[in-house]
Amino acid sequence: MDNKVNVINFVPEELPSYRPDVDVLYSKELPKEGVNTTIIGMPKTEMVNIKTEGSTLKTSKKTTNRYLDSVCYFLYAAKLACRAKKDGFHLIQVRDMVWVGLICLIIAKLIKLPYTYWVSFLYAESRTMRAKDQTENIPSWKRPIILARGLVEEFILYRIILPHSDRVYVQSDFMLNYIKDKGIKPSTMMVVPMGVDIEKIDAFVNTDAIKIQQWGDAPVIAYLGSLDRLRKLDVVITAFKEAKVIVPTLKLLFVGDSEITKDREFLQQIADDMGLSDDFHITGWVETEQAWAYLKGADIVIGFMNRGLLLDVSTPTKAMEYMALKKAMICNDSPDQQFVIEQSGCGRVTDGTSKSYAAAMVELAQQPMTQAELDAGYNYIKNNRSYAFIGEQVATDIKKVINHKIHNGG
Numbered sequence: 001m002d003n004k005v006n007v008i009n010f011v012p013e014e015l016p017s018y019r020p021d022v023d024v025l026y027s028k029e030l031p032k033e034g035v036n037t038t039i040i041g042m043p044k045t046e047m048v049n050i051k052t053e054g055s056t057l058k059t060s061k062k063t064t065n066r067y068l069d070s071v072c073y074f075l076y077a078a079k080l081a082c083r084a085k086k087d088g089f090h091l092i093q094v095r096d097m098v099w100v101g102l103i104c105l106i107i108a109k110l111i112k113l114p115y116t117y118w119v120s121f122l123y124a125e126s127r128t129m130r131a132k133d134q135t136e137n138i139p140s141w142k143r144p145i146i147l148a149r150g151l152v153e154e155f156i157l158y159r160i161i162l163p164h165s166d167r168v169y170v171q172s173d174f175m176l177n178y179i180k181d182k183g184i185k186p187s188t189m190m191v192v193p194m195g196v197d198i199e200k201i202d203a204f205v206n207t208d209a210i211k212i213q214q215w216g217d218a219p220v221i222a223y224l225g226s227l228d229r230l231r232k233l234d235v236v237i238t239a240f241k242e243a244k245v246i247v248p249t250l251k252l253l254f255v256g257d258s259e260i261t262k263d264r265e266f267l268q269q270i271a272d273d274m275g276l277s278d279d280f281h282i283t284g285w286v287e288t289e290q291a292w293a294y295l296k297g298a299d300i301v302i303g304f305m306n307r308g309l310l311l312d313v314s315t316p317t318k319a320m321e322y323m324a325l326k327k328a329m330i331c332n333d334s335p336d337q338q339f340v341i342e343q344s345g346c347g348r349v350t351d352g353t354s355k356s357y358a359a360a361m362v363e364l365a366q367q368p369m370t371q372a373e374l375d376a377g378y379n380y381i382k383n384n385r386s387y388a389f390i391g392e393q394v395a396t397d398i399k400k401v402i403n404h405k406i407h408n409g410g
Contacts, residue, residue, distance in 0.1 A: 003034050004034045004035075004036060005035055005036070005090045005091065005398065005399060005402055006036045006037075006038070006088050006089045006090055006091075007030075007036070007037050007038070007089065007090065007091045007092075007093055007398060008038045008040065008080060008081070008084050008087075008089045008091075008092055008093070009026060009037050009038065009039045009040065009093045009094075009095070010040045010041075010081075010093065010094045010095065010100055010101075010104060011039055011041050011095050011096075011097075012041070012042065012095065012096050012097050013041050013042065014041060014042045014043065014044040015039065015041035015042065015043070015044070015048055015050075015057045015058075015059050016048065016050065017041060018288075020194065020195065020196075020197065020317065020387065021120070021194065021195075022039060022041075024195075024197045024387045025195070025387050025390060025391055025394065026039055026055065027055040027057070028055070028197075028387070028391075029388055029390070029391025029392075030054075030055075030391055030394065030395050030398075031054025031055050032054075032391065033391055033392055033395030034395065034399070035054075035394075035395045035398050035399070036054045036055065037054070037056070038055075038056040038089070039056065039057050039058070040058050040059070040060075040076070041057065041058075041059050042059060042060065042070075042073055043059040043060060043061065043062040043069070044062075045062060047059050047060070047062060059073075060072045060076035061076070074099060074100055074103070077100045077104060078103050078107065081104045081107040081108065082107055082111070084107075084108075084111065084113055085112075085113055089113065090113070090114070090402045091113060091114045091115070091116065091398060091402055092104050092113055092114070092115050093115070093116045093117070094115075094116075094118070095117070095118035095119075095120060096118065096119065096120055096121060096123055098123075098124065098153040098156050098157050098161065099153075099156075101117055101156075101157075101161050102156055102160065105160070105161055105164060105165070109164070112405075113405075114166040114167075114401050114402055114404075114405040115164075115165055115166055116165055116166055116167040116168070116169065116398075117161055117162060117165045117169070118168075118192075119162075119168065119169065119170050119171065119179065120171050121171075121310070121313075121314070122175075122178075122309065122310055122313060123153070124151075124154040124157055125150070125154065125309065125310065126150070126310055127146050127147070127149055127150030127153070128146075128147055128151060128154070129150075129309075129310070130146060130150075131143045131144070131146040131147035131150060132147065158182045158183065162179065162182075162184045162188075163183070163184060165188065166188075166401050166405060167188060167189070167190060167397065167401050168184060168188055168189045168190070169190055169191075169192045169394075170189055170190070170191055170192070170313075171191070171192070171193060171194065171313055171314055171315050172191060172193060172313055172314065172315050172335065172336050173191055173335075173339075174312055174335045174336070175313035175314075176189050176191055178309070178313055190394075190397055192393070192394055193315035193385060193390070194314075194315045194317045194320070195317075195320065195385045195386055195387040195389070195390045196317070196320045196321055196324045196385055196386055196387065197386070197387050198324060198381070198382050198387070198388060199388070201321075201324045201325060204289065204325075207289065207292070207293055207296065208293065208296075209293055209296035209297035210290065210293040210294045210296070210297050211297040212251070212253065212281055212297075215251045218249045218250070218251050219247070219249060219250055219251065219299045219300070219365050220250075220251045220253055220297065220298040220299055220300075221240060221243075221250060221251070221252050221253070221298065221299070221300045221301070221302060221361060222252075222253040222254075222255060222294060222298035222300070222301050222302065223236060223252075223253070223255065223256070223301070223302040223304065224256060224294075224295060224301070224321075224322075225255075225256045225318055226256055226257075226258060227254060227256050227257055227258040227264050227267055227282070228258050228259070228260065228263050229258070229262075230306070231304065231306060232304075232306055233267055234266075234267065234270050235304070235352070235354050235357065236302055236304055236354075236357060237252065237267065237270050237271055237274065237276070237280070238270075238274075238354040239355070239357035239358040239361060240252045240276070240279075240280075240358070240361065241274045241276060242354060242355065242358035243358040243361035243362050243365070244276075244279070246362045247361070247362055247365045247366065250279070250365060251279050251280075251281075252271075252276070252279060252280045252281075253280075253283070253294065253298060254267070254280075254281070254282045255283045255291045255294045255295065256282075256283070256284075257282070257284045257285045264282060267282070268280075268282060292321075292325060295322070295325055295327055298327065299328065299364075299365070299368070300327075300328050300329075300361060300364050300365065301322045301327045301328065301329050301330070302329075302330055302357075303316060303319040303322065303329055303330065303332070303334075304331065304332055305331070305332060305334035305337060307334065307352060311334065312334060314334075314336065316334065316336060316337055319331055319336075319337045319340060319341075319347075320340065320381050320385050323340070323344065323346055323347065323377035323378060323380065323381050324378055324381045324382070324386075326374040326375070326377065326378050327374070328347075328348075328368060328373075328374065329341070329347040329348070329377075330347070330348045330357060330361065330364065331347060331348075331350070332349070332350050332351065332352035332357075333349055333350070333351055333352060337349070340380070340381075340385070343380060344377045344379075344380035344381075345373065345376050345377075346369070346373045346374060346376045346377030346380070347377065348360040348363070348364065
């Protein structure tokens with residue numbers, strides 16, 4: 001078999017996507033390793049067909065209705081899967097779509113192509129949990145529908161798709177153990193965490209930092225990401241208030257926003273009520289490079305992930321970006337964040353309470369991390385969580401799956 005292989009990859013995102021595993025892993029790193037990818041996604045405003053070296057982005061038709069868009073995508077996926085072998089593909093892959101995953105699995109078995117499924121989030125479990133959660137703003141008539149869909153999709157995923165996949169890619173060791181407990185053999189799974197585009201990080205080194213002018217040279221604590229109320233960032237503001245009792249010059253910067261205006265206003269109101277109006281600032285949405293420039297101007301950065309099944313199985317990218325940017329990080333004990341800090345020897349882990357965050361803020365304000373610690377964090381990410389490294393591992397495994405199918409009469 002030629003060293004180059006062709007993979008057709010069905011993803012749920014609208015294309016083009018700036019999600020790093022689509023934009024960097026599939027489109028940039030895998031082609032370098034001889035795995036050419038054709039990525040099939042949803043249309044944003046119109047059909048796309050974008051070809052680059054070793055990678056193609058394609059979408060189904062755009063309609064006037066999002067439900068009809070989903071139907072068009074399903075039919076388009078089935079059509080392309082049927083033609084996959086004839087079109088020169090060596091493997092069919094689906095990520096996070098149970099119904100598309102099911103039809104593509106059936107087709108892959110019929111046309112004798114290897115099939116892999118990528119689990120990056122527990123969507124079925126998310127539906128069942130939301131349906132049962134009375135705090136969720138869901139009409140009562142809709143709850144049984146969401147619950148039924150979640151339960152059916154769980155059954156299809158764990159009883160049909162994953163047991164019959166040639167490889168199951170998962171986000172973390174925590175997710176692997178969770179899925180193993182569902183009856184899926186660990187030998188059929190491979191952990192592929194989210195990563196960092198280290199080339200982009202390195203190219204950013206000479207970019208000027210952005211500072212909040214009225215704060216001067218005061219020490220700044222920064223958080224980067226969504227400000228959705230469910231993230232419970234009021235804990236960080238409370239911790240900041242406590243830390244200021246000991247280090248009164250501290251400032252708090254939130255780089256990001258929420259799709260829901262009230263969520264951002266909620267955080268601002270908390271800060272105002274605590275008398276922190278002059279010490280707290282929200283930037284709103286900014287481009288990635290501008291966000292990193294804000295972080296460059298900060299002294300301490302915050303990683304904060306709510307604990308619970310859905311987020312415990314994830315691999316938060318922000319923590320890795322922080323370390324790659326050589327920033328002093330404080331995070332809570334979300335499994336992957338804690339693992340990365342323990343492995344690298346860079347960062348501080350809290351139990352997620354405002355008291356523990358405040359103590360870490362004071363510690364790092366009074367005793368900043370050494371350059372050796374910050375370098376250790378960067379080197380760990382470069383050697384273990386860069387997309388260049390991850391791309392090599394995934395490409396090798398994809399070729400292994402394809403070769404195994406060929407040698408076993410696939």
